Amino acid sequence: MAQTSNGTLAEVAAASTAGPAGLSAGTIGDSEFDRDTAVARRADEPGVYDAELSAGWTIINAVNGGYLLALLGRALSDALPHPDPFTVSAHYFTPSQPGPAVIRTESVRSGRTLSSGQASLFQYDAEGREVERIRVLASYGDLGALTGEVCTTAEPPVMPPLAHCLGASDGPAPKIPGSNAITDRLHLKLDPATVGWALGAPSGKGEMRAWFGLADGRDADPLSLLLVVDALPPTSFELGLKGWTPTVELTVHVRSRPAPGPLRVSIVTRNLAGGFLEEDAEVWDSADRLVAQSRQLARAPRS
Amino acid sequence: MAQTSNGTLAEVAAASTAGPAGLSAGTIGDSEFDRDTAVARRADEPGVYDAELSAGWTIINAVNGGYLLALLGRALSDALPHPDPFTVSAHYFTPSQPGPAVIRTESVRSGRTLSSGQASLFQYDAEGREVERIRVLASYGDLGALTGEVCTTAEPPVMPPLAHCLGASDGPAPKIPGSNAITDRLHLKLDPATVGWALGAPSGKGEMRAWFGLADGRDADPLSLLLVVDALPPTSFELGLKGWTPTVELTVHVRSRPAPGPLRVSIVTRNLAGGFLEEDAEVWDSADRLVAQSRQLARAPRS
Numbered sequence: 001m002a003q004t005s006n007g008t009l010a011e012v013a014a015a016s017t018a019g020p021a022g023l024s025a026g027t028i029g030d031s032e033f034d035r036d037t038a039v040a041r042r043a044d045e046p047g048v049y050d051a052e053l054s055a056g057w058t059i060i061n062a063v064n065g066g067y068l069l070a071l072l073g074r075a076l077s078d079a080l081p082h083p084d085p086f087t088v089s090a091h092y093f094t095p096s097q098p099g100p101a102v103i104r105t106e107s108v109r110s111g112r113t114l115s116s117g118q119a120s121l122f123q124y125d126a127e128g129r130e131v132e133r134i135r136v137l138a139s140y141g142d143l144g145a146l147t148g149e150v151c152t153t154a155e156p157p158v159m160p161p162l163a164h165c166l167g168a169s170d171g172p173a174p175k176i177p178g179s180n181a182i183t184d185r186l187h188l189k190l191d192p193a194t195v196g197w198a199l200g201a202p203s204g205k206g207e208m209r210a211w212f213g214l215a216d217g218r219d220a221d222p223l224s225l226l227l228v229v230d231a232l233p234p235t236s237f238e239l240g241l242k243g244w245t246p247t248v249e250l251t252v253h254v255r256s257r258p259a260p261g262p263l264r265v266s267i268v269t270r271n272l273a274g275g276f277l278e279e280d281a282e283v284w285d286s287a288d289r290l291v292a293q294s295r296q297l298a299r300a301p302r303s
Numbered sequence: 304m305a306q307t308s309n310g311t312l313a314e315v316a317a318a319s320t321a322g323p324a325g326l327s328a329g330t331i332g333d334s335e336f337d338r339d340t341a342v343a344r345r346a347d348e349p350g351v352y353d354a355e356l357s358a359g360w361t362i363i364n365a366v367n368g369g370y371l372l373a374l375l376g377r378a379l380s381d382a383l384p385h386p387d388p389f390t391v392s393a394h395y396f397t398p399s400q401p402g403p404a405v406i407r408t409e410s411v412r413s414g415r416t417l418s419s420g421q422a423s424l425f426q427y428d429a430e431g432r433e434v435e436r437i438r439v440l441a442s443y444g445d446l447g448a449l450t451g452e453v454c455t456t457a458e459p460p461v462m463p464p465l466a467h468c469l470g471a472s473d474g475p476a477p478k479i480p481g482s483n484a485i486t487d488r489l490h491l492k493l494d495p496a497t498v499g500w501a502l503g504a505p506s507g508k509g510e511m512r513a514w515f516g517l518a519d520g521r522d523a524d525p526l527s528l529l530l531v532v533d534a535l536p537p538t539s540f541e542l543g544l545k546g547w548t549p550t551v552e553l554t555v556h557v558r559s560r561p562a563p564g565p566l567r568v569s570i571v572t573r574n575l576a577g578g579f580l581e582e583d584a585e586v587w588d589s590a591d592r593l594v595a596q597s598r599q600l601a602r603a604p605r606s
Contacts, residue, residue, distance in 0.1 A: 086551065086579070086600065087394070087551055087552040087600045089392035089394070089440060089552060089554055091390070091392070091419055091440045091441075091442055093411065093412045093419055094412075108396065108435065108438065109396045109397075109435065111396075114551065116394055116396055116438075118438070132411065132412065135411065135419075135421070135440055136440075137392060137394045137438055137439075137440050137552075138394075139394055139551050139552060139600075143577075146576075146577030146578055146579075147577055147578055148577070149575075149576065149577060149578065150575075150576040150577070151542065151575040151576065152573060152574040152575065152576060153508070153509065153573050153574075154573035154574050205456070206456065239454070248389065248390055248417065248442050249390040249392060249440075249442060249554070249556075251392055251552070251554045251598065253552075253581060253598075253600050255574060255576055255577070255579065256576065256577065270455060270456050270457035270593075271455040271456075271457050271558060271593050271596070272452075272453075272454040272455065273449075273452065273453040273454065273455060273558055273559065273593075274446075274449030274450055274451070274452060274453070274558070274559065275449055275450055275452065276389070276449075276558070278556060278596060290573075290574050290576075293574070293581060293598075295554065295556075295596075295598050297389065297390045297442075297556050
């Protein structure tokens with residue numbers, strides 16, 4: 001699959017996923033997502049990158065964890081010899097806020113098919129001291145070098161076609177405390193079976209399903225999948241819990257390069273206990289390939 | 304749930320899980336598992352621990368990854384202010400061998416309910432230089448301080464009672480290349496539906512289920528759950544693949560203190576693709592609580 005910008009594919013994708021905001025079509029390397037996850041390597045400090053956390057990806061009272069993971073993933077993609085995230089494990093320490101950040105990476109080991117590294121994202125306190133927000137361990141490889149062999153029993157989520165799913169423009173805005181800015185960056189169409197929370201009638205099931213695209217039509221790539229797994233409303237909304245569901249730990253496996261076109265995302269919570277819950281996400285591409293799997297441990301909202 | 308040694312509970316557990324080796328009953332704090340995962344804090348180097356990797360926990364050509372995770376988990380339990388692993392993410396770089404090892408820990412952040420840290424396990428090369436085997440990020444808490452609230456849709460695995468499942472003493476030893484030493488440390492009784500691999504007739508399904516106990520009857524605790532999630536034969540055996548399935552990354556969520564008595568472990572692989580596979584494990588205790596969830600990314604065997 002070509003990872004370089006491809007006019008024809010991008011146009012097709014833009015036509016199928018362009019959001020109501022009518023933003024100009026973004027292509028891989030030249031999009032809202034790419035601009036807002038850009039990192040600048042410091043010339044005098046190897047492995048250190050400056051970044052600006054965009055206010056455009058905030059939700060409730062913090063910057064979205066998937067967006068942050070993509071930003072860390074981009075730094076590691078530059079720092080490590082292999083290009084693609086295979087497995088990325090992130091532990092979230094403190095909520096990130098829009099503004100400047102610095103990412104410090106460490107290359108731990110370089111093997112033939114996999115290389116491994118670590119990265120931390122810091123912001124600054126009132127005295128200008130670095131405060132660590134997130135730390136990540138990751139193993140990178142080359143998805144293009146994998147064999148084509150697929151032996152899977154997993155099946156794509158059962159959900160209505162995109163045209164029958166519901167987005168931000170299809171009804172009154174649901175009541176979410178704080179910022180909802182990320183909504184404008186995404187072309188998210190929720191399975192009607194999992195929108196009860198927005199209408200005051202949560203299903204009681206820990207499930208959330210949606211068609212996913214970036215609002216400017218940029219296609220998915222391995223890096224953006226790190227965002228995708230954490231970009232839906234939390235399953236806790238459908239369990240009748242409002243408020244923020246802060247991620248403690250999130251691990252993503254990227255299993256294949258996504259084909260162009262909209263993605264399907266299914267998130268399931270099976271065990272809410274003792275004030276914590278897991279969210280298991282699967283991401284399927286337009287070619288019916290399971291392209292990413294993730295699991296996170298999060299704190300349940302208090303309500 | 305009392306974590307201290309309890310004669311009566313330990314005797315019950317020993318009676319129900321004592322292995323054919325006829326080992327003396329082990330209790331928490333005084334067992335094969337505790338002896339072999341012991342770590343010795345260096346007096347002159349804060350956060351550094353010496354350990355001896357036991358040959359008793361080897362499988363095929365390396366020390367078992369779950370055993371190693373428990374060893375790292377024990378060091379972090381000492382180094383961090385909170386006692387119990389809540390989520391532990393490990394990236395495995397090089398295979399560990401029996402013999403001396405050193406664990407270097409770092410306390411990253413201490414919060415009220417969670418503290419986070421990092422640990423690496425090193426061994427020595429021929430020149431005595433440290434070689435990093437595994438690196439771990441972890442968030443610890445106090446399972447005893449969690450609310451009793453449980454809202455779960457997950458169900459225990461459907462499998463026959465322990466007496467109808469099959470262990471090492473119930474048939475000829477299956478052909479496994481290299482060491483099989485870990486078998487003697489465990490009282491593992493496999494669901495007959497997932498033992499086809501040992502008889503030359505793998506089911507073709509990526510499933511493995513077993514009743515789990517330690518051979519000396521020691522009860523499970525949060526630390527031993529880090530072993531349990533990686534102690535069954537790999538699901539790839541039932542997919543007809545022989546040989547080693549090296550773990551790239553393994554993340555465990557410990558969700559509750561396990562009740563005394565045998566555990567049920569279910570492992571499922573849904574996506575074997577491009578030479579990699581995931582293994583999702585669930586561990587259920589004798590009180591029907593989901594006590595641990597894990598996922599690993601592993602390389603598929605070549606055969």
